[in-house]
Structures are given as structure tokens and as C-alpha cells.
Amino acid sequence: MSASTEVLVDFDEALERYDPALGLEVHVELNTATKMFCGCPATFGGEPNTQVCPTCLGLPGAMPAVNGKAVEAAIRIGLALNCEIAEWCRFARKNYFYPDMPKNFQTSQYDEPIAFDGYMDVEVDGTTFRVEIERAHMEEDTGKSTHVGGATGRIHGADHSLVDYNRAGIPLIEIVTRPIVGAGARAPEVARAYVAQLRDLILALGVSEARMDQGNLRADVNLSLAPKGSGVLGTRSETKNVNSFRSVERAVRFEVARHAGVLDAGGKVVQETRHFHEDTGITTSGREKSDAEDYRYFPEPDLVPVAPSREWVEELRATLPENPTAKRARLQAEWGYSDLEMRDTVGAGAFGLVEETIAAGASPQAARKWWVAELARRANDAGVELAAVGVTPVQVAAVQALVEGGTINDKLARQVFDGLVAGEGTPEEIVAARGLAIVSDDGALGAAVDKAIEANPDVAQKIRDGKVAAAGALIGAVMKEMRGQADAGRVRELVLERLS
Numbered sequence: 050m051s052a053s054t055e056v057l058v059d060f061d062e063a064l065e066r067y068d069p070a071l072g073l074e075v076h077v078e079l080n081t082a083t084k085m086f087c088g089c090p091a092t093f094g095g096e097p098n099t100q101v102c103p104t105c106l107g108l109p110g111a112m113p114a115v116n117g118k119a120v121e122a123a124i125r126i127g128l129a130l131n132c133e134i135a136e137w138c139r140f141a142r143k144n145y146f147y148p149d150m151p152k153n154f155q156t157s158q159y160d161e162p163i164a165f166d167g168y169m170d171v172e173v174d175g176t177t178f179r180v181e182i183e184r185a186h187m188e189e190d191t192g193k194s195t196h197v198g199g200a201t202g203r204i205h206g207a208d209h210s211l212v213d214y215n216r217a218g219i220p221l222i223e224i225v226t227r228p229i230v231g232a233g234a235r236a237p238e239v240a241r242a243y244v245a246q247l248r249d250l251i252l253a254l255g256v257s258e259a260r261m262d263q264g265n266l267r268a269d270v271n272l273s274l275a276p277k278g279s280g281v282l283g284t285r286s287e288t289k290n291v292n293s294f295r296s297v298e299r300a301v302r303f304e305v306a307r308h309a310g311v312l313d314a315g316g317k318v319v320q321e322t323r324h325f326h327e328d329t330g331i332t333t334s335g336r337e338k339s340d341a342e343d344y345r346y347f348p349e350p351d352l353v354p355v356a357p358s359r360e361w362v363e364e365l366r367a368t369l370p371e372n373p374t375a376k377r378a379r380l381q382a383e384w385g386y387s388d389l390e391m392r393d394t395v396g397a398g399a400f401g402l403v404e405e406t407i408a409a410g411a412s413p414q415a416a417r418k419w420w421v422a423e424l425a426r427r428a429n430d431a432g433v434e435l436a437a438v439g440v441t442p443v444q445v446a447a448v449q450a451l452v453e454g455g456t457i458n459d460k461l462a463r464q465v466f467d468g469l470v471a472g473e474g475t476p477e478e479i480v481a482a483r484g485l486a487i488v489s490d491d492g493a494l495g496a497a498v499d500k501a502i503e504a505n506p507d508v509a510q511k512i513r514d515g516k517v518a519a520a521g522a523l524i525g526a527v528m529k530e531m532r533g534q535a536d537a538g539r540v541r542e543l544v545l546e547r548l549s
């Protein structure tokens with residue numbers, strides 16, 4: 050189905066008639082040293098098909114064994130999400146054929162997840178939404194197919210396909226929410242905030258790199274609409290592998306508009322998977338999917354059940370890091386941020402980066418200014434996550450130190466950031482190579498001031514007559530002459546000295 054055949058209803062108008070229900074399924078790729086059921090390295094980026102063995106290739110007779118570190122990570126994630134931890138649970142075979150899954154089944158948990166019945170409180174604009182977690186279960190990743198030739202990178206139109214099994218068998222935790230209702234017009238923001246907060250939690254636990262751009266953390270966004278006040282759930286669509294916070298929000302927004310268009314026309318929403326397109330912000334149809342899809346699950350006969358002792362679970366509970374929400378409140382007070390400043394910082398995905406920048410020596414206000422105003426804009430323009438903008442917290446602190454030391458000003462600092470993004474070296478090296486240091490030498494400044502006075506006799510006369518406010522025009526002329534690199538305070542002093 051192409052986008053042009055779809056009637057979209059204005060988002061706000063749609064919410065006058067319908068209640069949205071969200072559901073989020075997030076896959077987290079763990080950063081264990083080895084795979085879920087074999088000893089192959091689980092590192093990213095190796096030459097294709099070099100990190101494989103009979104077990105993860107599904108060769109006959111190979112015997113899997115559960116990775117204890119992955120179970121530990123699953124339990125810690127479950128505990129951090131306020132879940133119950135199963136006393137006994139099993140893996141199952143989820144049977145289906147796909148070329149990047151050599152066993153022809155995925156080893157997953159089915160009706161016996163390791164963690165269940167939890168919640169996470171998500172904050173949006175000062176309002177707290179409780180997102181209930183139905184389950185968090187262990188499974189393994191598939192390999193990766195690459196479709197070669199053709200315009201879209203999808204299988205249709207491709208000349209041939211390649212498959213890399215390095216990723217096959219990497220441990221995954223799938224975290225599934227219960228339907229999130231009652232968010233109304235805030236549904237897109239709630240979805241985004243949930244994924245962002247979940248990522249913070251995963252990073253705090255240290256169990257995954259959680260990089261959405263590398264697929265360490267992948268979100269499937271389910272959405273349905275029901276007539277307002279009906280209290281039922283409508284038919285849902287499932288938008289797969291949405292890979293940034295912003296895209297999560299946009300995908301929900303688009304699906305609300307699309308579902309409302311279908312329902313307004315008296316149509317039925319098709320239960321299906323959909324693809325989100327970063328460039329256009331729309332979703333397109335994937336494949337139809339019914340609830341009754343039969344994967345012929347059965348308990349995995351080659352693996353023993355997982356039965357974590359209560360003592361171990363309590364030990365792991367004691368190792369949990371500070372809850373990110375509590376931590377946020379503590380640091381807001383410590384940094385002296387207003388609610389709005391904090392919201393902007395978190396909303397920009399800058400919280401952890403600001404924290405690291407402060408730890409590297411910058412003041413809280415300076416750290417916020419650079420990340421939220423300057424660098425977030427650059428990330429947005431480049432269409433990348435803030436952490437991938439090309440500047441590190443340590444570098445931001447170093448740039449700010451140069452500003453505070455009077456070597457550069459805020460305006461020149463932006464050029465230093467240009468240099469950092471371009472990989473031109475350290476902030477100090479960039480200032481030297483680009484000749485950005487502020488001139489405060491009286492000889493050079495005095496000459497420029499004299500020139501400005503000569504070029505603006507009317508302004509000079511006003512200042513002589515006591516209109517000190519007119520000095521701004523001369524300072525501006527000097528700054529322009531010196532390409533923004535003059536010490537503005539010293540220029541002002543020199544102007545007033547000469548004209549008093």
C-alpha cells in the first residue's frame with residue numbers, strides 16, 4: 050500500500066474522537082562477552098561469519114548451554130523494572146523459517162518469562178504515567194541479511210542476498226508493556242519518554258551499550274485507537290525496529306493519524322507489522338500478522354530450566370544502581386536546574402552527557418547551554434543521536450574552560466565545535482590552528498578602536514557628549530573588524546578612555 054492512498058486525519062482532531070492505546074516491545078542486546086547459548090564472542094563488527102560455531106549455526110548434534118551472565122543481566126533488568134523474578138522457567142523453540150536463522154527456530158521464552166508483572170513510572174512534562182511491564186524474557190538474536198542491488202535495500206528488487214551469522218545467538222532481552230491507555234494527546238511523548246527512560250535504566254545497569262543507531266536497543270511500537278470513552282481496545286498495528294527516540298514519537302503520531310483515517314471512513318484497521326521511514330516520517334505496510342500465528346512453541350529439550358535461587362536474586366537486587374528517576378531528582382537539586390531546564394535537558398537526550406560534562410569540570414549551566422542549545426541543534430540537523438554528534442563531554446568541558454579563561458568567547462566556541470566535529474584535534478589545537486584566540490592586546494585593539502572612531506564621527510561625538518550607550522555601535526564595528534575575536538570588555542574600556 051503506498052502512502053498516497055491513505056487519508057490522514059489531523060492528530061488533534063483524531064484525539065477528539067478516539068482514545069489511543071500504546072504498546073511497546075523493546076529488544077535489548079546484552080553486552081555479554083559470549084553469545085546466549087555458545088562460547089562465540091558477542092562483539093560487534095567482526096568480519097562476516099567469523100564468530101560462529103556449530104551451536105549458533107544450528108548444525109546437527111550441537112548442544113547449547115545457557116550463558117549465566119545473560120541470566121544475571123535479565124534478572125537485574127527485571128528487578129530494576131519492579132518485576133517478579135520466576136523461581137523456575139524454561140526456554141522454548143519458536144518455530145519459523147527465515148534465512149538469517151539457521152536453526153529454523155528461535156530459542157526464546159514463551160509462557161515462562163524470567164521476569165513479569167513490573168512497572169516503570171514515566172515522566173512527561175511533570176506528569177507521571179505508570180507503564181506496566183507485562184514481561185521481560187530472554188531470547189537470542191538472529192543473523193543479519195543484506196539485500197544487494199535494488200534501490201531500497203529491501204529484498205524486493207534485490208539481485209541477491211548475503212547473510213552474516215555473527216549476530217545469530219547474541220543474547221537479547223525483550224521487554225513488553227501492557228497496553229498503555231489514558232495518555233491521550235500525550236501518547237507520542239509517553240512512548241518516547243518510556244523508551245528514553247528505559248535506555249537510561251539499561252545504561253545505568255551496564256548490561257548493554259544500548260545504542261539505538263547500532264541496533265543494541267530496538268523498539269517496536271504498537272498502536273490502536275478506540276472510540277473515545279468506549280474502554281475497549283482497537284485493532285493494533287505494530288511498527289517494527291524504530292531506531293531513535295524521535296522516530297518513536299513520530300511513528301505514534303503518524304499511526305494515530307492513519308488509524309483515524311481508516312476508522313473515519315468506516316474501514317477496518319489491518320492487524321499487521323509496518324515499517325517506519327526516517328526520511329518521510331511515515332509508515333508503510335509490512336506483513337499481516339494475526340494473534341493466532343502458530344509458531345508451534347514447545348519447551349527446548351536441549352536446555353535445563355533456569356531456576357535462580359532467591360538468595361541470588363536478593364544479592365542481585367542489592368547491586369542495582371540508583372533508580373534513574375530518583376537520580377534525576379537528586380541531580381536537579383544539586384545542579385540548581387529549574388523544572389523547565391531539567392525537562393529540556395532530558396528531552397534533548399542530554400542528561401547523561403551533561404552529567405559527564407559537569408564531572409569533567411564544567412559548571413552545570415555551561416554544560417546545559419552547550420548540549421541543549423548548541424549540540425542538540427547540530428545533532429538534529431545531522432539526524433543523529435546527541436551522543437553521536439562528534440563531541441565528547443570531556444571536550445565540551447575543555448571548550449568551556451577556554452571560554453572561562455578568556456581565550457575564546459561563546460561565538461568562537463561554536464567554531465571550535467565545528468573543528469571538533471571535523472576531527473581537527475583538541476580544543477586547544479583547534480584554537481591555535483584556526484587562529485581563534487581572542488585579542489586583548491591593547492596595541493592591536495587600540496588601532497582598531499581608532500579606526501572605528503574615525504569611520505563613525507557622529508557616534509564618537511555622541512559619546513563625547515555623554516551618551517555612553519552609543520558606545521555599542523563602535524564596539525560592534527571593532528568586533529566586525531576583528532572577526533569577532535576582540536575582547537569586548539577591553540574594547541569598551543578603550544572606546545570610553547579615548548572619548549571621555
Ligand SMILES: [Zn+2]
Nearest residue numbers: 087089102105
Ligand atoms: Zn557459536
